[in-house]
Amino acid sequence: MLEVGPAHELFGNGFRALAACAGCDRVVFMLDDESRAMVHLTWTGHVESPPWPETVRMGGFIATEIAMDQHEH
Numbered sequence: 001m002l003e004v005g006p007a008h009e010l011f012g013n014g015f016r017a018l019a020a021c022a023g024c025d026r027v028v029f030m031l032d033d034e035s036r037a038m039v040h041l042t043w044t045g046h047v048e049s050p051p052w053p054e055t056v057r058m059g060g061f062i063a064t065e066i067a068m069d070q071h072e073h
């Protein structure tokens with residue numbers, strides 16, 4: 001994730017993409033500790049200043065499903 005700079009909460013985590021929203025630029029990532037985070041990518045190709053990219057941490061599968069279903073566009 002190019003947008004995550006050293007001051008961002010996810011910097012230094014290993015993560016892999018689990019799911020992407022078909023309607024916007026939010027992508028759910030699985031982190032090293034197996035928690036999940038939904039990140040609103042900016043696709044600017046450079047490091048953003050926190051709080052960007054906007055990040056929502058989620059504990060588990062159900063919370064992830066709800067976040068993907070109910071976020072606003």
Ligand SMILES: [Zn+2]
Pocket residue numbers: 021022023024025026071072073
């Ligand atoms: Zn969306």
